[in-house]
Amino acid sequence: MNLKELKFKGIQVVYYVVCKRKLWLFSKGISMEHFSERVSLGKFLDETSFKDEEDYSDENVSIDFYTTEEGLVVHEIKLSRALEEAHIWQVKYYMYYLSNMSVKVSYGILHYPKQRKVLRVYFSEEDQEELKKILEGIEKILSMPKPPPLEVKPYCKKCAYEEFCYG
Ligand code: SF4
Numbered sequence: 481m482n483l484k485e486l487k488f489k490g491i492q493v494v495y496y497v498v499c500k501r502k503l504w505l506f507s508k509g510i511s512m513e514h515f516s517e518r519v520s521l522g523k524f525l526d527e528t529s530f531k532d533e534e535d536y537s538d539e540n541v542s543i544d545f546y547t548t549e550e551g552l553v554v555h556e557i558k559l560s561r562a563l564e565e566a567h568i569w570q571v572k573y574y575m576y577y578l579s580n581m582s583v584k585v586s587y588g589i590l591h592y593p594k595q596r597k598v599l600r601v602y603f604s605e606e607d608q609e610e611l612k613k614i615l616e617g618i619e620k621i622l623s624m625p626k627p628p629p630l631e632v633k634p635y636c637k638k639c640a641y642e643e644f645c646y647g
Pocket of ligand 1: 498499500501502630631632633635636637639640641642643645
């Protein structure tokens with residue numbers, strides 16, 4: 481993969497893992513996130529936790545903060561572990577994205593301050609294949625003329641699109 485193929489935002493990687501319908505709605509500019517109390521809470525947590533650390537963002541990636549340890553360590557702060565798998569892929573995407581910018585990346589850390597948990601994330605060769613499939617999957621979903629049908633998921637009740645999908 482090259483940087484041209486790494487054109488998606490980290491949040492799109494999260495939504496691909498969480499819900500393909502959500503990915504489509506968000507990517508087509510149908511945004512309900514600003515109405516969501518949960519999103520506001522997540523933003524508040526980002527802004528108030530580790531606030532003295534350096535962050536990084538460009539048009540695709542928005543890294544909560546980074547440190548260095550024989551290379552860059554990518555840190556992401558999250559509200560809840562409910563979507564942990566999706567968070568892991570977001571961090572892996574960031575790690576791979578930065579590596580493609582010739583940045584030496586050591587590993588990633590997911591922070592769940594409310595649960596007092598941290599999780600280390602590594603990027604393996606197998607992950608590269610899996611990430612390629614995810615990015616191709618995102619491309620395919622976005623080429624659909626209509627959103628994928630609603631699938632009842634355990635996190636629908638906490639989703640910013642809940643009213644849109646069930647209203
Ligand atoms: S409410 Fe459920 S189906 Fe609708 S976008 Fe959210 S997670 Fe997906």
